[in-house]
Amino acid sequence: MAQTIISLNCSQPFDFTSTVDSHGWVELLPNEYHSEDHTFSRIEELPSGKIVQMHVFSENDSNDGSVAVDIRHKGKLSKTDIGAIKNNVEHMLRMDEDFSAFYALCRKKGKPWSSMSDGKGRLLRSSDLFEEIVKVICTTNIQWGGTKRMVRELVTAYGTPFELDPEKKTFPRPEVIAAVPFEEFQEKVHMGYRTAYVHSLAIDVAENPSSLQFLRDSSLITEEVKKKLLAIKGIGNYAAASLLMLVGRYENVPVDSVFRQLMRDKYFSGNEFELADALALYDEWGKWKHLAYWFDLLNYYHPS
DNA sequence: TTCCAGGGGTAGA
């Protein structure tokens, strides 16, 4: 086994622990969360076809923007491989995303929001769009434990094994799932009615690998991206808002049972409410509504 | 056993 350690640096305020712990994504395979030190590992397939294990951690506790990646691999990594890993980790941690306008709003709001500007607000994401969509579909109409189980079954059944530790696998490539007959897929991964959505999405992406690139098209306005997302079977308003967040567009609040619970608990004295009244609570946040809602949720149930 | 989850598709109005 070979080992390579690389260092990354974020020039903007950046809180590593807050980013890793920001939402459930760190718990979904092929991510593996290390709760003792709030770091994570991940099996990743590089464009060269090489499969590596990355352990992502902060080099010190001061959250000064430095991140290290301990890479376990077979053979030698090329400069291109190292570059791909660097890009993927920076993308996952949103080290290149500009939060200055959001931080300015947070400072204006005062406590507890003002502390966000120390580098919080980044929500962890995956390095691959197909993976993001499948995972979001796996969060719909199911408890979080069920989401973890479905993703685990997917990775276990169709991920590519890491040679140095074959129990650990990558997230399945769309062409791998597309090549599996529907009945067999249904039998191996228990996703209920979501099975057809994921299987047909895999076929579509395998046939047209660039079909998801609209998600990274900065020339499109958010409403256009949302419309294209809603055209994907299995993606409704909640899932679209979640995916827009994952690509750095925060205008839409994901309305689900978690949102409704927070509204009842924090703003409506345990009573039912009009959705429009609830959503209006975040109007003042403009294009940052999703972040405002999410950290409102974290601050309410897990005040730091 | 029943209920429902980090909802969404579809038909019919």
Place this chain on the structure above:
DNA sequence: TCTACCCATGGA
């Protein structure tokens, strides 16, 4: 655009 009804699965 809105509503009613259906959808698989498994944990609580």
